[in-house]
Amino acid sequence: MENEEHLEDEVIDEPQDITDDELETVEVDDLKEKLKEATKTNKTLFAQKNHFKQKATKATELANRAKETPPVVTPSKKEEPDDEMKQNVGKLLLSESKRNFGEQNGLSNSETDFIFQATGGKPTKESLNDPFIKNALEGVRSQKKVEDATPGSSNKSFVADGKKWEDMDSKDKKKNFAKRVQSMRK
DSSP states (O other): OHHHHHHHHHSOSSOOOOOHHHHHHHHHHHHHHHHHHHHHHHHHHHHHHHHHHHHHHHHHHHHHHHHHSOOOOOOOOOOOOOHHHHHHHHHHHHHHHHHHHHHHHTOOHHHHHHHHHHTTTOOOTGGGGOHHHHHHHHHHHHHHHHHHHSOOOOOOOOEETTEEGGGOOHHHHHHHHHHHHHHHHO
8 A cells, every 4th residue: 555655656647748959968968978987998998908918928028038048057065964864874884794794604693793892893704713702702602502591480470360460450469369379389
């Protein structure tokens, strides 16, 4: 209902007479305004075109210059290995020479270590014939035999309820104490 009243207000009771002069004036003013907008848009587009054309020209010039000029090669400094690397390489070389010397002369690792230590890190085949080194090697070998002949500990770890005695807490130890004492008497 309100819409109907509103529509009635907008409806013109009488048609308005617009003369040709007024019509031309309205059309000309609209056209002039559109022409101004089109001119403004045209100038903006023309300026953008020139801007991007300049950018493309500069990029092309830079690319051509890069192709023409050889790259500048600067002599690189020889990088010196750091001290830690030198030490590691030295250790590896020493280890390799020990292994080779030991294999060539039928020596164990401990015997090879002893000979390298006794000769200052530069053993030779002749140094093995030195009486001092011969006697020392015999001592190293006899010490190795003693270590190999010594039996290991016969005490077995006590296990109860799937736990070793060392892994039990005080409550479990109290609970299994009698079993432990009995196992020790066997």
